[in-house]
Amino acid sequence: MAPSPSVSSRTIFLSSLPSDPTVVFQDSSFFSRNNGQPLPTLSEVLAKSVVQNSAEDHERDRPPPVFFESLGLAVKFGRDGSVSISEGQCQWALRRVLPEVPVPEIYGWSTEDDYVLLYMEMVKGVTVEKRWPSMTEDEKTGFWGALSSIVSSLRTLSQDPDDQFLGRIDRSPYYDVSFSNPNRPPAGPFTTVKGFHDWLSLMIRQGIDVHWPGMKPEEIPDPYREMLPDDAQVVFTHADLHPSNIMVNPDSPSTIIALIDWGQSGWYPDYWEFCKAEYTAEIGSEWHGYMLRFLEEPKAIDGFIEYTRALGY
Template identity: 35%
Template structure:
């Protein structure tokens, strides 16, 4: 197991060591949730007494942890990203140990929030997205891919090896769009992208005037064309058990444009959507 002795978990001496993978699996099974047996993507295990959440499964990658560490370091903590305490691999599953954010998901709180509270959260998210977009690549070493020139982990391309890249060089956008069959102007900036910016992945603080406590689930993050974040956030449908269709329509049409710059339907969104639908995704 790789651990980070300078992380708050160890500096505050919350426990002598992080729980073992066997301990984490046992805690998950103990909840009685049938999904705890899912090998690829079981529910994360939360241990509030240790300020700890463990995300694990065969589909989990250490790149996600490295991405969060990069963001915390490069942005000096200005974007609330869970702190990484350690990681390990065991019996075909990867375990990421990170800080537990106090609060609840935006999707769970949505119906109880006033329009003013929703707008305030969206304005804060806009500032955070803009901070993430201050990250820059070396103009002599451009690429589209996950952190450190690894293949993309986007759900729309991950099962198409010819689309995951990485795509290297000054013409990375053109390479990527040609591979995907996306006919959009290639003069598009490459920006660091969360790539799953939806209400279930936004934790807000308790109380009447909540703030963004954390942005979680950076599994699909990486360097993408600037339009990708908005297009994907507009298209993805959250399971209505967790976020009703009516709430999602409100989110997409009214609030999402407060967070991300919207794009022209004819020249950007529809060509992007054609790519998604044509691949049967």
Template identity: 30%
Template structure:
């Protein structure tokens, strides 16, 4: 287990040590949630007394902690999915504009000291959940044209020249935290475990494809999000040119 002593938990001396894995699993199991004992992606555990949000499971990689060493200071803040039904049109548009600026900012992130590549932080393979059972397709891909190799490997039939940009890759309402208070404002975007450098169209295609469970986001809200509000946040891609070839990759791999 890798420890990050520079994190706020240790700097603020909230406790002598972190909770043990067994303690976290026991807390999760006690909630009775349908994913509380899931091996790959159990529900994250919140420990308010320690100011901790704990993500764990077979699909959670160290790279997520390296991308985002973050513990929420205001655990009373709620997700966009939770507040969405009570928000009016102006509030929704305001939040979408904030998110648009955030997306545009992280899409400018450079590769650091590495040459251009498609992959996760540190030139690691992509942690894309759609590639979980297809590790040979996860790269990293590098070279003069970094996008073409990943498209060829994944059978994504796009002939146009495409750049690569830093991508969150799980931009859904339950990963968007709003500040508590009467006026909804974005506090943070969480869950960066799948983030990395992907083709430019990937962020929109993935966000449009992913559907949350109805208990977290009902079907009406989900449709509004995909069709009306997501295009306000991420510039929509042409369906015939980008989305359908990308969707074919997802469906053809049995995902």
């Protein structure tokens, strides 16, 4: 059956996403490159973490990823919800639906005890955070042109017209450091932008009802609510475009090899990508100056700042 006119080859359907708790992509390059060697077990990953990470980092719910260099393998892992298979689903989908966006190849994922492990390509490159100070003006201009193009490409993705929502790619609640908190209700999924904004508004009013005797949180005035545009478009968003998450070719740093760390990604209002990227930038820095040249600052930036500050980010 031919797709309807509203459905394109860049549409992501939930039914197409691998969703089992443990998935191995036998057709991935890992197995052809390593003669069918199996992916490391949890015990092997933890043993590698003891060697590669400090004792303090190893004990975190989400230690730094570990690398099996001879296998060309990186393993991102964590427990208690700090890592989700939705990140692996995102990388799997983008490689197939949007190949012009550079993401690490995903080889599989597994769940064991309370751990989730994501097995992926070990990207050979350097973060633009490390390379930026020694880049020429032409290289910096080329880099930002490439990043702007990638962001534009992400926005060409579409959802199933019969199942549109705001949340992670698998329709699970958002995991965004600016508002996610185990002490708050789950952040979605939401069926409308207004629903998401109303949730943010309610979250900043919870706990301050002691200053408004006799009023419920939803009855407390919110002076910032009108600063969030309910008519914003919903687009696919990386949501953490910090320079430490952008890998470039060390010899040609205007070439972006991969965007990494898709753990906060999902379907967000269209202003979210810029706002999150700017919020982690040093205002007035050269990096921020290039950002303003190549990415359009949305009108919602002031509202975003007020809400994230109120939420403790």
